[in-house]
Amino acid sequence: MTDTTVDRAQDRATAHLRPAAHFTARDTWLNDPNGLVLHDGTWHLFFQNNPHGATHGNMSWGHATSDDLVSWTEQPVAIRHTATEEIFSGSAVVDEKNTAGFAGPGQTALVAVYTSAYRPAHPTLAGRQAQSLAYSLDDGRTWTRYAGNPVLDRGSADFRDPKVFWYDGEDGEGHWVMVAVEATDRQVVMYRSADLKHWEHLSTFGPAHATGGVWECPDLFPLPVRGTRRTRWVMIVSLNPGGVAGGSGAQYFVGDFDGTTFTPERPGDGPHGADWLDHGRDYYAPVSFNGVSDGRRLTVGWASNWDYANETPTSPWRSTMSLARELTLVRTSDGRDRVAQRPVLPEEAREGLSVHELRLPADGRRRHEIVLHGDGPDEVVLTVDAAARTLVSDRRRSGDTAFHPAFPSVDTAPLHDVGETVDVTVVVDGCVLEVYACGGLTTLTQVVFPTAPLTQVAVRETTAG
Incomplete structure (x- = not known):
């Protein structure tokens, strides 16, 4: 029996386990969602992907698109690993002002900001993690690495997972803000840039609350408090291990951001004071979409746990994303602003x-x-x-x-x-x-x-x- 025959038999045996509305790769491994962005009416989901197998390795950015956040179409691998570089987590933005200068007349660039995890074969940066750029001028179909990579290098082995967003601020011009992690220090480091290529350090947040594992995949965004005119800032930080149910988990902080520093409303409460986006075993690395102009804050997470992710019994695909979720803040009876979530799942998409x-x-x-x-x-x-x-x-x-x-x-x-x-x-x-x-x-x-x-x-x- 050939390997292909075995894979097809295994796929048939587990066909009832493949979700309809939760994205899965066709026949490979996936983990963290990356580069979530809405552009010209199409939702883009990039994700950590091993193009060569169903376990973690050879990290590249896979790619899927959707018109409704429920039905997904897998696209060709967007940014592929090389002999010297793996492509770790990050984010994507629509560079409408062409701040990076990648777009020509009549063009709009999508820019991916990702972590270059340099392999031992790299001649100068082996073992480091630094932030790099790639850009697309054809709506995300093909990507070109920026020749000046990396654009931000701290000389660290654990500096990763940049989430970048546009901050209007009070200067009338605005700028890009990046939140990334020094994973083993349990810190979120924040930077600003005018052009996505040159970055200035703003501040550092953490350690705080749950610190039982490395910090990963941060996000920072404003969120209105339901039924009020107030808006707070929410910071999401995933950690592994140390999650509330064991293994991987995602905590959040509610506070304020002044363009330079994030200040949580409850500093230093320790792991038992942490707020968790999800209390199950299988919700990790959630991040929000860029490019959504209607006021909604929408997230997708990875529905698995690093304790056993490489061993879950599906084949030839392995792992799945969560449903997209819309987030709001709710003032609860104990006087706290807490995140509430609802699935993006219209009636016509429930078949x-x-x-x-x-x-x-x-x-x-x-x-x-x-x-x-x-x-x-x-x-x-x-x-x-x-x-x-x-x-x-x-x-x-x-x-x-x-x-x-x-x-x-x-x-x-x-x-x-x-x-x-x-x-x-x-x-x-x-x-x-x-x-x-x-x-x-x-x-x-x-x-x-x-x-x-x-x-x-x-x-x-x-x-x-």
């Missing part, structure tokens, strides 16, 4: 998915178990305990759980501002389960590998104890 929208009575004497199951013996049990203010996910009987000892898990998320009822939205799409509760103040993402699709739901009551 092939199982979406369950429930409203459960918040009776302190009873718990409610939401049992997700299919035609086989596998199930995931979500327990809503209004008295304890918790949502618990138990995936220990969800199908194939033996591929890694860290995978079978019971994970707990807090419920905020519980009223007379608890609203819960559950999205099951192939191997991905996303749960949103309490108006999106609570989210929990898990991957599962059942023998048959989990298309059915049952709700049962138990006595709270």
